[in-house]
Amino acid sequence: MGIYFSPLLCSQEPAAPNEIERMKAKYAVEHSIADMTPTVCAAAGIRSPKTAGANKIDAVLTGIAEDFEGRSAEKVFIYCGDCIGDILLQNHPEDFEACLREADSVILSTNVMKTVTPVCFATIFCGAGPEVHGIKVYEKPVVRAETLFDVFLEAGKKVAIISQAGNSVITIFRERNIDYLDFPTDEEAYEKSLQALKENDYDLIVLHDCEYDTIMHQFGTESEKAAKAHRTVLDRWLNVVKATDEAWKNYDRLVLFVSDHGSHTPDGSSNGVHGMDIRDDAVVNHFYRWRAGQGK
Numbered sequence: 001m002g003i004y005f006s007p008l009l010c011s012q013e014p015a016a017p018n019e020i021e022r023m024k025a026k027y028a029v030e031h032s033i034a035d036m037t038p039t040v041c042a043a044a045g046i047r048s049p050k051t052a053g054a055n056k057i058d059a060v061l062t063g064i065a066e067d068f069e070g071r072s073a074e075k076v077f078i079y080c081g082d083c084i085g086d087i088l089l090q091n092h093p094e095d096f097e098a099c100l101r102e103a104d105s106v107i108l109s110t111n112v113m114k115t116v117t118p119v120c121f122a123t124i125f126c127g128a129g130p131e132v133h134g135i136k137v138y139e140k141p142v143v144r145a146e147t148l149f150d151v152f153l154e155a156g157k158k159v160a161i162i163s164q165a166g167n168s169v170i171t172i173f174r175e176r177n178i179d180y181l182d183f184p185t186d187e188e189a190y191e192k193s194l195q196a197l198k199e200n201d202y203d204l205i206v207l208h209d210c211e212y213d214t215i216m217h218q219f220g221t222e223s224e225k226a227a228k229a230h231r232t233v234l235d236r237w238l239n240v241v242k243a244t245d246e247a248w249k250n251y252d253r254l255v256l257f258v259s260d261h262g263s264h265t266p267d268g269s270s271n272g273v274h275g276m277d278i279r280d281d282a283v284v285n286h287f288y289r290w291r292a293g294q295g296k
């Protein structure tokens with residue numbers, strides 16, 4: 001006789017909602033940061049990672065299919081703007097005007113708990129939540145779940161991750177056939193990404209820019225220094241867009257600005273923080289911008 005599992009007993013245990021769905025429901029936001037991976041994979045004509053459970057963004061893919069006349073994106077640049085929450089856009093709409101004009105699609109998205117960088121970028125590049133990739137707190141182990149990087153490499157794409165040394169993205173996606181280009185500062189990493197574009201070395205470039213995150217932790221989210229830092233990050237993205245229009249003009253191309261989490265300054269504090277399950281930390285925007293190659 002085997003052990004008898006009562007179907008009634010099983011159905012009485014409420015299934016824990018997965019973290020992505022819980023956050024989408026809590027903040028009444030249709031999309032999750034995890035939607036990026038299946039969306040970019042579909043745009044590039046590449047399969048999604050096996051454990052990616054997030055949704056493709058139809059509005060983005062329909063626009064791309066029209067403008068590329070059914071072709072796939074050949075080149076992709078993903079600008080990881082750390083800590084640029086929707087709250088920044090709400091508080092400083094004038095600073096985002098140029099970016100919003102440049103973007104073909106802006107996707108309001110929730111992240112997952114804990115709202116810190118390695119948890120959120122693992123979610124973004126796996127297209128799945130912490131239950132799948134395993135990072136639930138601020139730690140930087142190598143992610144073993146299949147990622148956007150793995151399926152791009154499988155498809156024969158050449159990939160670079162460019163970052164200040166030691167930051168999350170360049171650390172948790174190690175041990176892959178990726179060029180890991182690290183630098184002492186965010187600015188040097190950004191400059192390298194422009195050079196890599198000029199030299200047309202890569203099919204996928206991921207740049208991680210933590211300038212705003214670093215400054216807002218030190219001086220608070222509404223400090224003059226933090227405002228200057230978020231403007232710097234947004235200006236860099238606009239320059240990257242311009243650089244892709246030159247270097248990749250003959251390619252069908254996709255340029256994103258994706259953020260991991262927002263932040264807030266607690267009452268009476270002069271330091272910015274994040275990591276809580278509150279709207280300021282949990283809701284971000286992802287910008288998608290695409291252009292067909294010249295003469296295609």
Ligand SMILES: [Zn+2]
Pocket residue numbers: 083117213214217274
């Ligand atoms: Zn931070």
